[in-house]
Amino acid sequence: xxxxxxxxxxxxxxxxxxxxxxxxxxxxxxxxxxxxxxxxxxxxxxxxxxxxxxxxxxxxxxxxxxxxxxxxxxxxxxxxxxxxxxxxxxxxxxxxxxxxxxxxxxxxxxxxxxxxxxxxxxxxxxxxxxxxxxxxxxxxxxxxxxxxxxxxxxxxxxxxxxxxxxxxxxxxxxxxxxxxxxxxxxxxxxxxxxx
Ligand SMILES: Nc1nc2c(ncn2[C@@H]2O[C@H](COP(=O)(O)OP(=O)(O)OP(=O)(O)O)[C@@H](O)[C@H]2O)c(=O)[nH]1
Ligand SMILES: [Mg+2]
Numbered sequence: 078x079x080x081x082x083x084x085x086x087x088x089x090x091x092x093x094x095x096x097x098x099x100x101x102x103x104x105x106x107x108x109x110x111x112x113x114x115x116x117x118x119x120x121x122x123x124x125x126x127x128x129x130x131x132x133x134x135x136x137x138x139x140x141x142x143x144x145x146x147x148x149x150x151x152x153x154x155x156x157x158x159x160x161x162x163x164x165x166x167x168x169x170x171x172x173x174x175x176x177x178x179x180x181x182x183x184x185x186x187x188x189x190x191x192x193x194x195x196x197x198x199x200x201x202x203x204x205x206x207x208x209x210x211x212x213x214x215x216x217x218x219x220x221x222x223x224x225x226x227x228x229x230x231x232x233x234x235x236x237x238x239x240x241x242x243x244x245x246x247x248x249x250x251x252x253x254x255x256x257x258x259x260x261x262x263x264x265x266x267x268x269x270x271x272x
Contacts (some may be wrong), residue, residue: 078267
């Protein structure tokens with residue numbers, strides 16, 4: 078698919094502010110700093126649509142973006158594994174995330190982002206287990222692929238797949254710097270919302 082327009086819609090910090098309607102949603106999860114907001118900007122072709130930062134923990138809310146005049150929404154979820162947040166904040170994060178993932182019935186796909194240079198962490202695995210348990214469809218996006226050579230990309234995808242017990246084809250390599258994988262992800266999203 079082609080993204081012809083992308084606009085920030087709104088943010089939710091509490092459960093009652095979540096959007097519950099029939100518009101298809103694609104959401105992006107992963108640890109802080111993994112590149113969720115950068116991926117959204119890269120797919121939309123707009124540099125500052127979602128705020129990015131080299132300081133982890135920037136996205137604290139559920140941020141909604143209207144794609145192609147309302148036929149689809151992208152949802153940027155707050156990152157996990159940010160060391161500096163307290164237990165209280167962690168609980169708030171977990172309950173907002175749980176509410177979003179269980180209440181959004183028009184959620185079509187969760188993109189779970191992993192840094193291609195590292196094996197999935199305990200928190201990544203917990204997130205994936207949660208999605209499997211709730212039968213929420215997900216696909217892995219291996220981010221920051223510009224940091225590796227082509228052969229290393231291939232090798233690391235194999236290692237991540239093995240660690241998660243999934244097929245290599247369930248992982249898409251991406252780079253927000255070079256746009257590697259961008260068209261593949263957009264075509265994939267197109268197929269998801271058409272089906
Ligand atoms: N080299 C490279 N850097 C990237 C890529 N994607 C993101 N980054 C950098 O990684 C940092 C974090 O990116 P964000 O997109 O803000 O990450 P996030 O997952 O939204 O982080 P939180 O909002 O804190 O959860 C920024 O400094 C980005 O420039 C990529 O594909 N390649
Ligand atoms: Mg972000």
